[in-house]
Amino acid sequence: MAEKTKQQAKSSFGPVGKALDELDDRLGIAKGGRSLLDKIFPDHWSFMLGEVALYSFVILIGTGIFLTLFYVPSSTVVVYHGSYLPLVGQKVSQAYATSIDLTFSVRCGLLMRQMHHWACDIFLAAMVVHMARVFFTGAFRKPRELNYVLGSTLLILGIVEGFLGYSLPDDLVSGTGIRIAFSIIESIPVIGSYIAFFVFGGNYPGPQIIPRFFIIHVLLIPLIMLGMVTAHLFLLVHQKHTQFPGKGRTETNVVGTAMFPVFAAKATGFLFMVGGVITLLAGFAQINPIWQFGPYDASKISYAVQPDWYMGWLDGALRIWPAWEWTGFGYTWPLEIFIPGVVVPGLIFAVVQGWPVLERRYTKDNEIHNLLDLPRNRPKRTAAGAAVFALVTMMFIASSTDVIANYFHITLEAVLWSMRILVVVVPIITFFLTHKICQELQASQGAGKRKRANVVTRTPDGEYLSAPAEPRPGDEHVDLEPEPVPDFLEDPVVVRERKELLSPVSFTGVRNVVR
Amino acid sequence: MSSEERTPVAFSVAKADDPHMQPKAQNPKLAETLIGLVMLAGIGSLIGFAVAYGMNAQSWIMGGTLGAGVLFLGFGITAWGKYLMPQGPFVEERHTMRGNDDERERFKAAVVQRGGGILGRRKLLAMIAGAGMSAFAVVLVIPVFRSFGPLPGNTLNQTSWKQGTILVDSTGRPIRVNDIAVGGVVTVYPKGLENTDNGQAVDQTILIRVGTEAVVTQQGRESWGPNGYVAYSKLCTHLGCPVGLYEQQLELLVCPCHQSMFTVTNGAEPIFGPAPRPLPQLPLFVGSDGLLRAQGGYDQAVGPGFWNRETSG
Ligand code: HEM
Ligand code: FES
Numbered sequence: 001m002a003e004k005t006k007q008q009a010k011s012s013f014g015p016v017g018k019a020l021d022e023l024d025d026r027l028g029i030a031k032g033g034r035s036l037l038d039k040i041f042p043d044h045w046s047f048m049l050g051e052v053a054l055y056s057f058v059i060l061i062g063t064g065i066f067l068t069l070f071y072v073p074s075s076t077v078v079v080y081h082g083s084y085l086p087l088v089g090q091k092v093s094q095a096y097a098t099s100i101d102l103t104f105s106v107r108c109g110l111l112m113r114q115m116h117h118w119a120c121d122i123f124l125a126a127m128v129v130h131m132a133r134v135f136f137t138g139a140f141r142k143p144r145e146l147n148y149v150l151g152s153t154l155l156i157l158g159i160v161e162g163f164l165g166y167s168l169p170d171d172l173v174s175g176t177g178i179r180i181a182f183s184i185i186e187s188i189p190v191i192g193s194y195i196a197f198f199v200f201g202g203n204y205p206g207p208q209i210i211p212r213f214f215i216i217h218v219l220l221i222p223l224i225m226l227g228m229v230t231a232h233l234f235l236l237v238h239q240k241h242t243q244f245p246g247k248g249r250t251e252t253n254v255v256g257t258a259m260f261p262v263f264a265a266k267a268t269g270f271l272f273m274v275g276g277v278i279t280l281l282a283g284f285a286q287i288n289p290i291w292q293f294g295p296y297d298a299s300k301i302s303y304a305v306q307p308d309w310y311m312g313w314l315d316g317a318l319r320i321w322p323a324w325e326w327t328g329f330g331y332t333w334p335l336e337i338f339i340p341g342v343v344v345p346g347l348i349f350a351v352v353q354g355w356p357v358l359e360r361r362y363t364k365d366n367e368i369h370n371l372l373d374l375p376r377n378r379p380k381r382t383a384a385g386a387a388v389f390a391l392v393t394m395m396f397i398a399s400s401t402d403v404i405a406n407y408f409h410i411t412l413e414a415v416l417w418s419m420r421i422l423v424v425v426v427p428i429i430t431f432f433l434t435h436k437i438c439q440e441l442q443a444s445q446g447a448g449k450r451k452r453a454n455v456v457t458r459t460p461d462g463e464y465l466s467a468p469a470e471p472r473p474g475d476e477h478v479d480l481e482p483e484p485v486p487d488f489l490e491d492p493v494v495v496r497e498r499k500e501l502l503s504p505v506s507f508t509g510v511r512n513v514v515r
Numbered sequence: 516m517s518s519e520e521r522t523p524v525a526f527s528v529a530k531a532d533d534p535h536m537q538p539k540a541q542n543p544k545l546a547e548t549l550i551g552l553v554m555l556a557g558i559g560s561l562i563g564f565a566v567a568y569g570m571n572a573q574s575w576i577m578g579g580t581l582g583a584g585v586l587f588l589g590f591g592i593t594a595w596g597k598y599l600m601p602q603g604p605f606v607e608e609r610h611t612m613r614g615n616d617d618e619r620e621r622f623k624a625a626v627v628q629r630g631g632g633i634l635g636r637r638k639l640l641a642m643i644a645g646a647g648m649s650a651f652a653v654v655l656v657i658p659v660f661r662s663f664g665p666l667p668g669n670t671l672n673q674t675s676w677k678q679g680t681i682l683v684d685s686t687g688r689p690i691r692v693n694d695i696a697v698g699g700v701v702t703v704y705p706k707g708l709e710n711t712d713n714g715q716a717v718d719q720t721i722l723i724r725v726g727t728e729a730v731v732t733q734q735g736r737e738s739w740g741p742n743g744y745v746a747y748s749k750l751c752t753h754l755g756c757p758v759g760l761y762e763q764q765l766e767l768l769v770c771p772c773h774q775s776m777f778t779v780t781n782g783a784e785p786i787f788g789p790a791p792r793p794l795p796q797l798p799l800f801v802g803s804d805g806l807l808r809a810q811g812g813y814d815q816a817v818g819p820g821f822w823n824r825e826t827s828g
Contacts, residue, residue: 193667265596272589283578298716325791334820482606486529
């Protein structure tokens with residue numbers, strides 16, 4: 001026993017190997033650790049979309065912590081005395097004053113604020129596109145339904161989180177958004193006003209909103225999201241990646257590059273690239289210039305009332321829904337708010353989240369699926385997904401009826417009615433069109449692949465022969481048969497020097513080989 | 516003990532010319548040089564950021580140098596992984612999630628039989644324990660929510676306007692009959708509340724002078740609009756945005772949020788957009804001191820709809 005421990009202590013692979021031995025003595029990391037390093041990542045660009053979301057989440061937390069150090073979540077009114085001259089002497093909330101100071105007096109403050117905001121937009125966009133990839137390739141099928149639901153819940157939380165963050169600077173535009181949120185909650189039949197009062201700590205606006213939104217924004221939701229992201233990634237590793245069909249790829253294996261060091265290098269670099277792009281955007285593309293909007297005053301309004309894009313589709317629904325308030329049984333039913341503001345988004349999210357169950361009920365398919373579908377091979381699913389996208393896009397466009405009317409010089413009335421019709425018609429057309437396109441793609445062999453050229457030669461006798469040309473470089477990717485990740489890569493230098501191949505089983509460490 | 520005495524480990528070794536181990540780059544030497552240069556450029560840019568930060572340069576300079584530095588570094592590292600490291604393809608077996616039949620049966624037995632059996636033997640106890648848990652949940656949840664805010668009661672149906680309240684503008688100045696020219700608009704508050712949350716968010720009222728004669732916007736409102744003045748709640752009946760735009764020629768109030776339009780001389784009837792109801796009108800009178808005052812509160816709740824909204828009449 002004692003001998004054995006001693007033997008382990010005397011480690012192969014130098015000091016790092018020794019450290020790893022010590023860790024394994026205590027934590028038992030060797031077995032799981034090695035299989036983690038050998039974890040295979042399928043090579044396909046669409047698998048990076050989730051990574052973009054993850055990395056922007058990391059950046060959100062980093063920049064967010066920076067912001068909390070300077071931002072004071074209070075609606076106490078103070079007289080502004082900072083370095084932004086147009087505001088000096090005005091009475092503003094402390095939240096607004098510190099956001100302005102963060103922008104103009106803290107070194108790098110504006111950059112950090114804009115990074116935080118850009119990271120938020122990229123985070124949400126990446127989640128949407130990532131989810132689309134999962135949906136259209138059928139990656140959500142058994143056994144991954146739970147991870148699909150986790151992911152789509154993260155999207156909802158992200159939207160709420162973004163809205164709350166947008167509200168914190170207490171500028172004129174964000175205040176209008178909070179007012180609208182209050183009204184939407186208020187519209188829920190029977191219990192609406194109760195919920196609204198509990199969420200906002202009383203009637204709108206009151207002094208509670210900013211401190212409350214702050215703690216939800218910086219602690220509660222990030223914590224929940226962090227937990228869910230961790231669970232999402234754990235399930236991903238536990239259940240292993242899906243993969244597209246291809247040479248050597250089956251339902252019972254995964255083919256790609258290894259976690260260490262190849263994927264680790266690519267992923268680290270990619271994290272930096274996402275960070276770099278967000279920083280560049282934050283440096284050059286202004287976002288949310290709260291100093292131009294001015295402080296919030298409930299009786300003022302900015303004419304540039306445009307929510308962040310991820311809220312736009314909800315605003316569009318509220319805009320085009322008819323004014324159907326109904327008074328009955330002595331009570332008011334604000335259906336003109338409740339339906340577009342609560343029921344419609346609720347239904348859309350319910351269909352999106354419940355899709356794995358809905359689809360299984362329809363296909364009666366209870367098999368385990370690790371190989372992905374090509375979207376064209378599942379025309380109905382692809383068409384349904386495209387239709388939902390079309391619907392949300394049309395709702396989003398409907399949130400700018402006034403801009404459209406001004407731009408094209410048509411009446412608001414005409415734009416409103418066109419949008420009402422398009423919101424219904426475009427998704428239906430999209431459904432049938434997508435369905436048709438999928439079927440045609442299925443029918444045409446090799447669609448989406450580059451065709452090989454034909455070489456026509458003329459023999460001395462005048463006979464013409466046609467043969468496929470040599471593949472152009474990079475055109476024909478020869479797929480190798482996949483192999484398990486090896487322990488060692490034979491060192492080409494050693495091989496050249498010793499001109500002799502080593503037996504693969506005769507040594508216990510790199511050092512021994514070289515000697 | 517020396518390592519030679521251990522049983523040798525059967526390592527697997529890939530041959531140097533194994534195609535799985537080849538980098539993707541056609542010319543690895545060149546790729547290596549380029550990648551090195553890109554990363555060096557990244558470091559240069561980061562040094563630039565340090566300088567810019569030290570000089571407290573403009574935001575775009577700091578963002579540009581930091582962003583470019585990080586982007587270049589990331590680009591280099593990714594390219595190293597993608598073009599110079601072995602690309603495989605490698606393979607890994609999947610293990611089914613499902614346990615074998617034995618494991619499954621024994622697991623289920625523990626949950627259903629051991630757990631369920633014990634609960635089932637003492638049904639009454641189990642029910643009492645369940646009731647206790649539920650009671651705990653209810654007792655915990657209700658007061659927690661109740662702590663979060665007051666009950667709405669009748670708050671949403673009320674404003675601070677009362678009989679005789681003086682109308683003031685945002686600076687607290689009362690409005691005299693001749694203060695506003697025909698076509699003028701001003702946002703007014705109950706005197707003393709112009710700087711309060713409630714005054715701004717709930718009581719805000721838009722005062723418009725449409726003429727010089729008494730304005731009758733609807734039957735029964737003969738005395739509400741003295742000397743060409745009309746006053747409406749400024750809270751949009753759709754979602755509560757301030758109805759901040761007055762189209763003087765068309766005599767329309769327009770809500771910038773979703774473009775609801777209300778006729779000023781016709782009781783603020785909505786003629787376009789999602790707003791379901793007219794803006795409530797505030798009855799005015801001119802006091803003996805020449806100041807505009809409210810005859811009383813609004814005859815109905817202001818702002819968007821809610822369940823127990825008081826309707827007019
Ligand atoms: C999880 C995803 C998150 C999203 C989607 C998000 C989104 C946002 C957005 C859109 C803003 C408005 C920014 C502006 O233009 O000024 C904001 C502000 C803010 N966020 Fe976040 N955020 C997230 C996480 C965090 C975290 C983890 C923290 C801190 C621990 C944080 C702290 C703050 C602070 C203090 C502000 C106010 C900054 C100001 O007023 O200038 N955020 N957030
Ligand atoms: S809030 Fe006025 S139209 Fe929607």
